[in-house]
Amino acid sequence: MQRFIHTAFIFFLFLMNFQQIMSQSEAKLTWSVQMPEPYTHYFTVKLIIENNHADSLKVQMPVWTPGSYLVREYAKNVENFQVKNSQGKVLSFKKYNKNSWQIAANGSEKIEISYQSYAYELSVRTCFLSDEYAYINGAGLFLYLADQPSKGGTLLVEAAPQFKKLSTALSHKQKGNSWEIAVPDFDTLVDSPILVGNQELMDFKAAGVPHQLAIVGGGNYDSARMVSNIQRIVEVETKLFGSNPCNHYLFIVLNTESSYGGLEHLFSTSLIYPRWRYKPDGTYMKFLGLAAHEYFHLWNVKRIRPIELGPFDYSNENYTDLLWQVEGFTSYYDDYFLRRAGLMSEDAYLAVLAENIAYALNTPGSLVEPLADASFDTWIKFYRKNENSVNANVSYYVKGAAVAFMLDALIRANSEGKNSLDDVLRHLYQHYYQELGRGFTDAELKTTLEKFTQTNLDQFYADYIYGTKALDYPKYLSMLGLAVEAETMDPDKVYFGVNTKNEGDNIIVTEVFKDSPAWKAGINVNDELIAVNDYRFKSNLSEMLQNFAQNETVNVLVSRDGILQNIKVTLGSNPRVKLKIFPDQNATSAQKAYFQDWIKAVD
Numbered sequence: 326m327q328r329f330i331h332t333a334f335i336f337f338l339f340l341m342n343f344q345q346i347m348s349q350s351e352a353k354l355t356w357s358v359q360m361p362e363p364y365t366h367y368f369t370v371k372l373i374i375e376n377n378h379a380d381s382l383k384v385q386m387p388v389w390t391p392g393s394y395l396v397r398e399y400a401k402n403v404e405n406f407q408v409k410n411s412q413g414k415v416l417s418f419k420k421y422n423k424n425s426w427q428i429a430a431n432g433s434e435k436i437e438i439s440y441q442s443y444a445y446e447l448s449v450r451t452c453f454l455s456d457e458y459a460y461i462n463g464a465g466l467f468l469y470l471a472d473q474p475s476k477g478g479t480l481l482v483e484a485a486p487q488f489k490k491l492s493t494a495l496s497h498k499q500k501g502n503s504w505e506i507a508v509p510d511f512d513t514l515v516d517s518p519i520l521v522g523n524q525e526l527m528d529f530k531a532a533g534v535p536h537q538l539a540i541v542g543g544g545n546y547d548s549a550r551m552v553s554n555i556q557r558i559v560e561v562e563t564k565l566f567g568s569n570p571c572n573h574y575l576f577i578v579l580n581t582e583s584s585y586g587g588l589e590h591l592f593s594t595s596l597i598y599p600r601w602r603y604k605p606d607g608t609y610m611k612f613l614g615l616a617a618h619e620y621f622h623l624w625n626v627k628r629i630r631p632i633e634l635g636p637f638d639y640s641n642e643n644y645t646d647l648l649w650q651v652e653g654f655t656s657y658y659d660d661y662f663l664r665r666a667g668l669m670s671e672d673a674y675l676a677v678l679a680e681n682i683a684y685a686l687n688t689p690g691s692l693v694e695p696l697a698d699a700s701f702d703t704w705i706k707f708y709r710k711n712e713n714s715v716n717a718n719v720s721y722y723v724k725g726a727a728v729a730f731m732l733d734a735l736i737r738a739n740s741e742g743k744n745s746l747d748d749v750l751r752h753l754y755q756h757y758y759q760e761l762g763r764g765f766t767d768a769e770l771k772t773t774l775e776k777f778t779q780t781n782l783d784q785f786y787a788d789y790i791y792g793t794k795a796l797d798y799p800k801y802l803s804m805l806g807l808a809v810e811a812e813t814m815d816p817d818k819v820y821f822g823v824n825t826k827n828e829g830d831n832i833i834v835t836e837v838f839k840d841s842p843a844w845k846a847g848i849n850v851n852d853e854l855i856a857v858n859d860y861r862f863k864s865n866l867s868e869m870l871q872n873f874a875q876n877e878t879v880n881v882l883v884s885r886d887g888i889l890q891n892i893k894v895t896l897g898s899n900p901r902v903k904l905k906i907f908p909d910q911n912a913t914s915a916q917k918a919y920f921q922d923w924i925k926a927v928d
């Protein structure tokens with residue numbers, strides 16, 4: 326007995342010691358953000374590391390933000406980087422690459438890193454600070470420990486005195502003009518944008534989940550209508566999966582003069598939208614489509630994801646072949662959900678689908694770059710467009726949406742209306758996210774698609790995913806009892822084949838379309854178009870060219886880098902097509918039934 330007490334006592338001492346060792350080894354992180362002079366666009370940022378036992382510490386700042394596949398070099402905005410210990414003694418540090426700092430801690434248990442970060446790029450993937458509000462995308466502002474990249478802690482935000490509200494999906498407590506925010510891990514910090522200002526807030530429930538809209542920047546939106554439309558979208562999207570994984574969700578909306586875009590997050594999204602385009606209804610649909618798109622990402626990519634997209638390496642490009650699935654499927658469903666929700670008419674939806682398919686037909690790059698390559702190379706191509714991108718690259722959003730439609734039609738037809746692309750998403754969600762807790766590989770996605778299309782997709786992949794074969798869209802439309810008419814755009818008009826911008830009275834070429842008359846004649850980007858057959862161009866190039874005939878050869882006077890040149894151009898006709906998709910009266914009754922099931926608005 327005594328021996329047992331002795332052993333137990335030693336074991337107790339061991340446990341105490343073990344706990345002590347554990348608590349010693351566990352560093353504690355506190356990030357803080359201040360905005361003392363918001364009009365200067367500088368955030369003052371700190372990372373305080375307590376309980377440090379390392380002699381040398383590496384900290385890093387992300388170079389990119391998930392969902393936006395471009396190395397943005399956030400560290401370029403960092404100034405006045407300093408490190409101190411708890412006694413205020415300055416500690417030395419050295420940058421060892423563009424986004425990493427090595428700190429000589431020299432036994433200091435508490436280390437305070439401070440810097441200022443310039444924030445004046447208004448987008449959903451950067452940080453912005455002005456007199457109006459502060460928008461924080463965590464990847465653009467915060468440091469992480471290189472050897473524990475996912476470590477969380479606490480974030481303290483001290484708002485500028487004129488800002489009274491803070492919106493974020495992270496749980497937070499307000500104390501006066503400051504907020505204490507719980508950071509479960511660094512990924513969630515990066516994945517939870519923060520808006521600080523005097524935003525309009527609208528709370529509502531949808532699919533049983535509390536949602537909030539936080540809007541800045543003014544505009545002609547109708548709050549009540551927006552809430553009711555978004556509720557409907559949330560409900561229709563949740564219905565696809567059967568349940569909603571969020572216990573709260575935040576829409577941050579930044580209204581601006583002309584920017585448009587969104588970024589998806591786990592429990593929130595940031596949307597940027599032109600403030601006067603909430604009216605008329607046609608342009609308002611663009612806002613609802615954007616909201617539907619980003620909301621759908623809470624499943625498709627935040628939870629259902631390619632295996633390469635998590636955990637993230639914030640210091641390097643994260644490559645995947647599958648953005649055509651991530652963004653293509655989401656782009657297919659965004660407008661389709663508006664139809665399912667009854668917010669868009671059948672005809673309007675068929676017109677949107679026609680535009681997506683026509684994009685693939687009309688974009689020269691669609692016959693050059695396969696969707697898988699466009700996904701992989703997005704870091705250097707789609708996100709770094711130049712004057713030749715239209716000829717060399719394809720959008721995995723728009724062509725991806727057309728391919729998603731083709732797969733949906735194939736599944737519906739081959740399963741005799743029993744299944745649809747919805748089943749593929751449900752399967753990916755349940756099997757890979759819920760059961761296995763991981764992403765899927767290229768092969769696993771293909772196997773899943775084959776299971777529901779009930780067919781071998783080797784040729785489909787060779788043609789449309791790894792290849793650039795022109796889409797056989799009539800075949801897939803007919804599976805849902807749809808007919809299509811293709812007509813040449815502007816059949817009577819003369820076609821030249823450039824995009825231009827006006828600089829004063831000067832017309833400057835910005836893009837030359839591959840194989841167009843201008844391309845074949847050697848018109849270059851940056852050429853100033855001065856005259857045709859000795860007649861001076863006025864500001865409207867296209868109008869002037871209509872005085873000539875298709876197939877007529879004309880003399881175009883250009884100024885190229887200040888030197889005049891005469892270039893002979895044989896004018897042509899526009900090769901681009903417009904599509905009209907409509908129900909085919911001659912479709913079989915089965916096809917008509919598949920169409921009805923696909924196009925109907927749901928309860």
Ligand SMILES: [Zn+2]
Binds near residue numbers: 655
């Ligand atoms: Zn997207």
